[in-house]
Amino acid sequence: MRISLSIAAVKEELTVRATAAEPTAADGNLNGVQIDSDLLKSLPAQDSNPLAAAALFVDPAANGNEGTAIVVDGVEGGALDVPSSGVRRVSVNKNPYSPEFSRPGRGRIEVQTRRGSPRHFHRRLTITARDAAFDARNAFATQRPDMRRILSEFEMDGPLPRDFGTFYVGGDYLVDNEQSFVRAVTPDGAVSQDVRVPERLGHAMARTDLRLSPVNTLSLRYSFMKDTLGNQGAGGFDLAERAYNSTRFGHEVRVGDTHAFASGILNELRFVFKQKTRQDSALDPAGAIIVKGAFHSGGAQLDASTEETSYHVEDIVGLTRGAHTLRFGGGIRRRTIDLLDRSNFGGTLTFSSIADFLAGRPTLFTRNAGTPSVNFGYVDYDSFAQDEIKLRSDLGLMLGLRHEYQSLLHGRANFAPRFALSFAPGQAKTVLRIGGGIFYERESEAMQQLQQLFDGNHLKQVVISNPTSLAPDISSALGSITQGAATLRSPYLIQASVAVERKISAKTFLSVEYTTSRGVHRFRSRDVTALASDPAFAHIYEFESTGSSRANSLNATLRSSFSQFEVMATYTLSKSMDDTAGPFSFPANSLDLRSEWGRSDFDRRHRFNLAGIVRMPHEFKLGAVVQASSAMPLNVTSGADVNGAGILADRPSGIARNTASGPGFLSVDLRLSRRFVLASAESKRKSPYLEFRLDAFNVLNTVNAPAYVGVITSPLFGKTNSALAPRQMQASVRIGF
Numbered sequence: 001m002r003i004s005l006s007i008a009a010v011k012e013e014l015t016v017r018a019t020a021a022e023p024t025a026a027d028g029n030l031n032g033v034q035i036d037s038d039l040l041k042s043l044p045a046q047d048s049n050p051l052a053a054a055a056l057f058v059d060p061a062a063n064g065n066e067g068t069a070i071v072v073d074g075v076e077g078g079a080l081d082v083p084s085s086g087v088r089r090v091s092v093n094k095n096p097y098s099p100e101f102s103r104p105g106r107g108r109i110e111v112q113t114r115r116g117s118p119r120h121f122h123r124r125l126t127i128t129a130r131d132a133a134f135d136a137r138n139a140f141a142t143q144r145p146d147m148r149r150i151l152s153e154f155e156m157d158g159p160l161p162r163d164f165g166t167f168y169v170g171g172d173y174l175v176d177n178e179q180s181f182v183r184a185v186t187p188d189g190a191v192s193q194d195v196r197v198p199e200r201l202g203h204a205m206a207r208t209d210l211r212l213s214p215v216n217t218l219s220l221r222y223s224f225m226k227d228t229l230g231n232q233g234a235g236g237f238d239l240a241e242r243a244y245n246s247t248r249f250g251h252e253v254r255v256g257d258t259h260a261f262a263s264g265i266l267n268e269l270r271f272v273f274k275q276k277t278r279q280d281s282a283l284d285p286a287g288a289i290i291v292k293g294a295f296h297s298g299g300a301q302l303d304a305s306t307e308e309t310s311y312h313v314e315d316i317v318g319l320t321r322g323a324h325t326l327r328f329g330g331g332i333r334r335r336t337i338d339l340l341d342r343s344n345f346g347g348t349l350t351f352s353s354i355a356d357f358l359a360g361r362p363t364l365f366t367r368n369a370g371t372p373s374v375n376f377g378y379v380d381y382d383s384f385a386q387d388e389i390k391l392r393s394d395l396g397l398m399l400g401l402r403h404e405y406q407s408l409l410h411g412r413a414n415f416a417p418r419f420a421l422s423f424a425p426g427q428a429k430t431v432l433r434i435g436g437g438i439f440y441e442r443e444s445e446a447m448q449q450l451q452q453l454f455d456g457n458h459l460k461q462v463v464i465s466n467p468t469s470l471a472p473d474i475s476s477a478l479g480s481i482t483q484g485a486a487t488l489r490s491p492y493l494i495q496a497s498v499a500v501e502r503k504i505s506a507k508t509f510l511s512v513e514y515t516t517s518r519g520v521h522r523f524r525s526r527d528v529t530a531l532a533s534d535p536a537f538a539h540i541y542e543f544e545s546t547g548s549s550r551a552n553s554l555n556a557t558l559r560s561s562f563s564q565f566e567v568m569a570t571y572t573l574s575k576s577m578d579d580t581a582g583p584f585s586f587p588a589n590s591l592d593l594r595s596e597w598g599r600s601d602f603d604r605r606h607r608f609n610l611a612g613i614v615r616m617p618h619e620f621k622l623g624a625v626v627q628a629s630s631a632m633p634l635n636v637t638s639g640a641d642v643n644g645a646g647i648l649a650d651r652p653s654g655i656a657r658n659t660a661s662g663p664g665f666l667s668v669d670l671r672l673s674r675r676f677v678l679a680s681a682e683s684k685r686k687s688p689y690l691e692f693r694l695d696a697f698n699v700l701n702t703v704n705a706p707a708y709v710g711v712i713t714s715p716l717f718g719k720t721n722s723a724l725a726p727r728q729m730q731a732s733v734r735i736g737f
Contacts, residue, residue, distance in 0.1 A: 024396030062107030099400030116166030293714020330383030522547030567612030
């Protein structure tokens with residue numbers, strides 16, 4: 001007998017098993033932090049911010065002049081403009097000396113966005129609400145403010161027809177009616193104002209991963225964001241009339257192609273198109289009045305709109321040959337900026353004290369006039385090569401080289417070598433790691449904006465020290481310019497570290513690491529009028545790359561994971577010194593830069609951070625985030641402009657920069673959650689559920705001051721006029737099916 005049988009539908013199953021990381025791998029360091037979406041949902045986070053927990057483990061000394069680098073799906077960008085529900089995993093300090101990235105491991109946060117499930121359809125809706133009726137009162141609020149916040153999140157994902165791929169769609173919308181608190185001192189006495197600060201923030205993301213062939217995947221992602229912020233800027237010394245409105249809009253398209261060739265070569269091609277706009281406008285067009293350390297009145301003198309368009313293309317190749325794992329590639333990013341800035345067209349009068357204000361004796365008058373529109377563009381290039389070598393079963397070596405070049409800066413020899421050596425003797429319970437490298441920075445967009453606007457041809461920036469009138473005539477006054485020094489070049493950070501990692505038990509690990517770093521050619525601003533006088537200009541403000549920094553830290557990290565709890569805690573003892581706080585910081589005396597050496601603005605001797613969850617009886621889960629740090633530095637200033645630079649950065653005689661102490665910080669946040677299965681399905685993953693969460697932020701209701709007043713002429717010198725959020729309660733419900 002001949003029997004013909006039809007072939008059944010072919011089904012493929014992919015099983016992924018968790019295995020222990022290779023002890024000597026460059027990205028196997030135990031002090032790295034990796035937080036997946038399940039853990040993110042268990043930790044307390046205001047507005048469901050997926051970066052909040054990861055930011056605890058960032059080292060400020062490793063940041064660039066634009067802050068922590070955010071890497072989304074392998075591409076470095078300035079911010080995370082995707083819904084919080086669209087984040088799959090967040091990592092910090094993964095492969096600390098990888099040449100693929102511009103910043104060290106502790107100076108970058110890597111984000112992977114969520115893909116759709118290849119087997120099941122999922123739909124999830126989350127509503128998070130907060131009401132001030134359940135909160136403690138802010139230390140500077142005259143009464144309990146009427147504040148409400150509602151965050152709505154939706155996501156849906158699943159397989160495409162015929163196993164062609166997967167899709168994901170998600171979005172969130174925040175309605176936030178917060179308040180800020182004005183605490184100022186005017187000639188009429190103390191002023192207390194509660195200012196409503198409405199915010200409407202919306203994000204959306206759609207992603208699909210198409211399986212073109214068994215070895216070729218095409219990924220498409222589109223994200224959108226629109227933020228409307230009202231009454232920004234009011235609070236502290238800034239009276240309610242100083243508020244301004246801000247609108248931000250942006251969208252982004254990402255295309256990624258991953259192809260595995262028969263020769264074992266994996267190629268990743270990425271293309272990113274991004275467009276962003278921002279509009280800031282003051283509520284009151286009146287001129288501004290600044291009385292140092294007392295009150296700020298009048299209009300915000302802010303009227304600017306910016307449109308940025310950028311393209312980013314990069315290609316990365318990976319392959320393995322024997323004991324060598326190679327990875328190399330490069331990228332090009334082109335950015336164009338259209339800027340219209342009419343800020344400070346009404347002028348700003350600055351007084352050193354209330355007594356000077358009453359006497360009509362201003363210390364400084366500034367005003368802009370002219371053509372406020374500019375357009376410019378620039379290009380960034382980067383390339384890298386990395387070889388991870390398995391020298392022996394217990395010895396690994398990573399060698400890498402990165403090159404960066406930015407068309408705005410001088411110098412093209414920005415080569416950044418990196419290396420990481422790991423040794424795991426015996427049974428690999430103890431691992432010794434040694435690493436080092438050079439990390440270059442780029443000139444920020446804001447630096448270039450000032451140089452383009454105040455170049456002597458567009459805006460006229462009038463700066464008059466000790467004016468004799470409250471309304472100076474600027475028609476015949478000389479303008480000031482802002483420029484980059486002829487020797488301006490890319491700053492770089494030299495960092496080295498040695499770490500000892502120990503496996504205490506099957507799921508408990510301890511890492512102790514010593515890190516030292518030195519910043520070279522760091523950006524700063526300076527008034528070089530006395531050095532390079534030009535009769536056509538009153539002042540010449542210049543960006544220079546002459547700053548430096550040194551930092552040393554000892555970090556202990558404990559990681560433990562059991563069936564009932566999971567925790568990661570770090571303690572850091574550190575010291576960071578520098579002579580510049582960034583590209584926009586001016587020295588007290590532009591002719592004496594040596595006196596600027598002091599504690600970094602972010603320097604805190606002791607820092608402790610903890611993130612963990614405890615699985616409680618009856619399927620309850622408790623998540624906790626603890627932050628504690630010692631005092632930050634305080635820079636004492638005189639509120640005067642003795643050297644006539646047009647900048648009120650002078651310090652009293654004999655007092656160096658950042659020699660006083662500011663406030664410390666302590667916060668404990670908790671989340672209690674419980675999931676209820678609504679109906680059983682063939683698998684637990686497909687079962688519909690309802691999850692309740694209750695968050696408490698700053699449970700101990702600690703009064704944390706953001707800073708102390710450092711102006712000696714202020715009636716609040718050495719004190720604070722604002723406080724961070726008190727204890728706040730937040731409830732959320734999540735339904736999934």
